[in-house]
Amino acid sequence: xxxxxxxxxxxxxxxxxxxxxxxxxxxxxxxxxxxxxxxxxxxxxxxxxxxxxxxxxxxxxxxxxxxxxxxxxxxxxxxxxxxxxxxxxxxxxxxxxxxxxxxxxxxxxxxxxxxxxxxxxxxxxxxxxxxxxxxxxxxxxxxxxxxxxxxxxxxxxxxxxxxxxxxxxxxxxxxxxxxxxxxxxxxxxxxxxxxxxxxxxxxxxxxxxxxxxxxxxxxxxxxxxxxxxxxxxxxxxxxxxxxxxxxxxxxxxxx
Amino acid sequence: xxxxxxxxxxxxxxxxxxxxxxxxxxxxxxxxxxxxxxxxxxxxxxxxxxxxxxxxxxxxxxxxxxxxxxxxxxxxxxxxxxxxxxxxxxxxxxxxxxxxxxxxxxxxxxxxxxxxxxxxxxxxxxxxxxxxxxxxxxxxxxxxxxxxxxxxxxxxxxxxxxxxxxxxxxxxxxxxxxxxxxxxxxxxxxxxxxxxxxxx
Numbered sequence: 001x002x003x004x005x006x007x008x009x010x011x012x013x014x015x016x017x018x019x020x021x022x023x024x025x026x027x028x029x030x031x032x033x034x035x036x037x038x039x040x041x042x043x044x045x046x047x048x049x050x051x052x053x054x055x056x057x058x059x060x061x062x063x064x065x066x067x068x069x070x071x072x073x074x075x076x077x078x079x080x081x082x083x084x085x086x087x088x089x090x091x092x093x094x095x096x097x098x099x100x101x102x103x104x105x106x107x108x109x110x111x112x113x114x115x116x117x118x119x120x121x122x123x124x125x126x127x128x129x130x131x132x133x134x135x136x137x138x139x140x141x142x143x144x145x146x147x148x149x150x151x152x153x154x155x156x157x158x159x160x161x162x163x164x165x166x167x168x169x170x171x172x173x174x175x176x177x178x179x180x181x182x183x184x185x186x187x188x189x190x191x192x193x194x195x196x197x198x199x200x201x202x203x204x205x206x207x208x209x210x211x212x213x214x215x216x217x218x219x220x221x222x223x224x225x226x227x228x229x230x231x232x233x234x235x236x237x238x239x240x241x242x243x244x245x246x247x248x249x250x251x252x253x254x255x
Numbered sequence: 256x257x258x259x260x261x262x263x264x265x266x267x268x269x270x271x272x273x274x275x276x277x278x279x280x281x282x283x284x285x286x287x288x289x290x291x292x293x294x295x296x297x298x299x300x301x302x303x304x305x306x307x308x309x310x311x312x313x314x315x316x317x318x319x320x321x322x323x324x325x326x327x328x329x330x331x332x333x334x335x336x337x338x339x340x341x342x343x344x345x346x347x348x349x350x351x352x353x354x355x356x357x358x359x360x361x362x363x364x365x366x367x368x369x370x371x372x373x374x375x376x377x378x379x380x381x382x383x384x385x386x387x388x389x390x391x392x393x394x395x396x397x398x399x400x401x402x403x404x405x406x407x408x409x410x411x412x413x414x415x416x417x418x419x420x421x422x423x424x425x426x427x428x429x430x431x432x433x434x435x436x437x438x439x440x441x442x443x444x445x446x447x448x449x450x451x452x453x454x455x
Contacts, residue, residue: 236290
């Protein structure tokens with residue numbers, strides 16, 4: 001665990017942009033090649049990196065971004081960066097960053113919102129929008145480590161076009177009998193749609209839990225990530241459903 | 256390292272300096288490692304231990320009967336936002352210790368909370384008016400997601416030291432890491448020295 005790490009990330013390192021991909025109208029994926037100095041450290045699925053930008057006059061801005069790639073590709077990290085209105089760091093990434101650019105980063109950071117493939121316990125994942133980021137790393141690690149632990153993802157997005165990693169998630173569900181996903185569209189679903197067309201609510205969560213572990217049991221762990229209000233509601237639903245506080249881990253993005 | 260195409264979208268110059276690496280936030284973001292715990296003030300109790308021995312316990316009514324102090328301050332979260340001119344009301348740690356009839360020992364203190372969260376600070380950083388338990392924010396009862404009914408507030412340190420849903424203080428001789436500190440967050444957490452993580 002990073003918990004035992006003596007140096008969680010104090011030093012800044014320079015990563016190089018290896019690829020830029022338009023994932024949805026508002027989210028781009030950036031793959032960064034890690035420098036030699038960071039290769040040994042590795043990371044756990046669910047952790048994040050700090051990014052620091054420095055203007056020519058010395059002005060700096062820092063933000064934290066979850067890693068979306070799997071720890072079994074230790075030489076690179078993928079970050080999903082959503083364009084935020086007036087976001088100085090996200091707009092720089094969306095408008096200016098190109099392959100080959102160098103970016104200062106430090107990490108990996110965080111250790112509570114992590115999943116290790118050793119775990120065989122059933123897990124419920126709940127993601128809202130770009131909150132899928134750290135959970136995607138966990139699901140990719142699950143796939144690459146051939147974990148047979150049961151997992152179910154409930155993923156809320158605005159419209160079909162806003163679903164991050166849509167094809168990859170569908171593919172995962174198709175090829176892995178122990179993984180299910182439910183996508184809930186909150187601002188209108190297409191005519192033919194095999195997911196949900198409402199916000200994630202208590203009945204949807206109860207049905208998902210029943211699919212995952214049966215109606216008499218509860219998942220051993222839930223990971224919830226998204227905007228603050230989203231996480232607050234989901235945490236309350238999970239406590240209402242009977243999950244204990246310590247089995248629910250949360251990560252909140254933005255104000 | 257300079258990012259040549261980066262100029263930043265600087266917001267209005269802060270009315271006074273904010274710590275390095277921070278940006279001004281008008282809202283009040285929420286960060287917690289788990290869901291918001293359910294806290295019932297009817298059964299709520301706050302306790303102080305010194306060296307493993309209980310020296311005082313307070314019910315919710317007891318807490319509200321203690322001298323109340325108002326505080327106007329700036330707050331700084333390790334996730335990079337700072338919020339200026341926040342208004343709080345509550346009970347200073349000094350008032351609690353006085354009510355218990357004890358003087359603060361030297362050394363360190365571990366804050367314990369509903370939900371299992373812990374964080375460590377030197378005793379010197381929560382006495383002499385530097386730390387308090389707050390139940391009111393901006394004139395309203397502190398919202399559950401922000402740590403209500405009551406949280407610790409130590410505004411001169413990063414906000415993860417200001418433990419939400421606080422239930423007790425354990426004074427101890429030696430420093431020990433709390434919840435985030437065990438995951439590599441800084442043992443002290445001074446925003447002006449940008450002590451975010453171990454080694455900073």
